[in-house]
Amino acid sequence: MDDTLMVHVLDHPLLQHKLSILRDKNTSVKEFRELVSEICTLMCYEATRDLPVEVVEVETPVAKAKVKKIAGKKLAVVPIMRAGMGMVDGFLTLVPSAKVGHIGLYRDPETLEPVEYYCKLPKDISEREVYIVDPMLATGGSATAAVQFLKNYGCRQIKLLCIIAAPEGIERVTKDHPDIEIFVAAVDECLNDHGYIVPGLGDAGDRIFGTK
Secondary structure (H helix, E strand, C coil), rough: CCHHCCCCEECHHHHHHHHHHCCCCCCCCCCCCHHHHHHHHHHHHHHHCCCCCEEEEEEECEEEEEEECCCCCCCCEEEEECCCCCHHHHHHHHHHEEECCCEEECCCCCCCCCEEEEECCCCCCCHCCEECCCCEECCCCHHHHHHHHHHCCCCCCCCEEEEEEEEHHHHHHHCCCCCCCEEEECCEEECCCCEEEECCCCCHHHHHHHCC
16 A cells, blocks of 8 residues: 555645644644644545535425435544644534544653543444544654544554654554554654654643643
């Protein structure tokens, strides 16, 4: 499978404009939180572009019409806690009927590998198309672990939405899970010695929740 077909870098001008403000260290917590949600809404629009539709008949005030509706597809959004929580409302803005699961992971400061501390998913998660959301795709450890958790629950249709990615993170996810699509707003230069994306935007969780 060609990895380049599974990684989508979204370059819409509105998305890039909002991302430029998101990166700014002087952006307030309130504005940062709002921007993360807005960016996720735009990313959701792109990531759901291939949802199947069916033709149905409705009656307008003028006449009957054949129109298209989503063909009964069940969706779920699963944030990687805690930073991923900031993207959920933006996703639900477009898909309010989606169910929400949660995967809690933290990155071991020594090994930089993910450690699970919480996992709660809808009972019918295996029947849904799942969208994992996390603002940053750094080492790729948390993302690849989250994908594996979902596969262990029987999920077969999984997409990953991250605002900023490092090449190292994309490489790891596509290597470990070549069957999932990745949607990002930007691919940055590299990771530093502490596992942070450069130039990135700092710690997304701290900036969303004001805990810095």
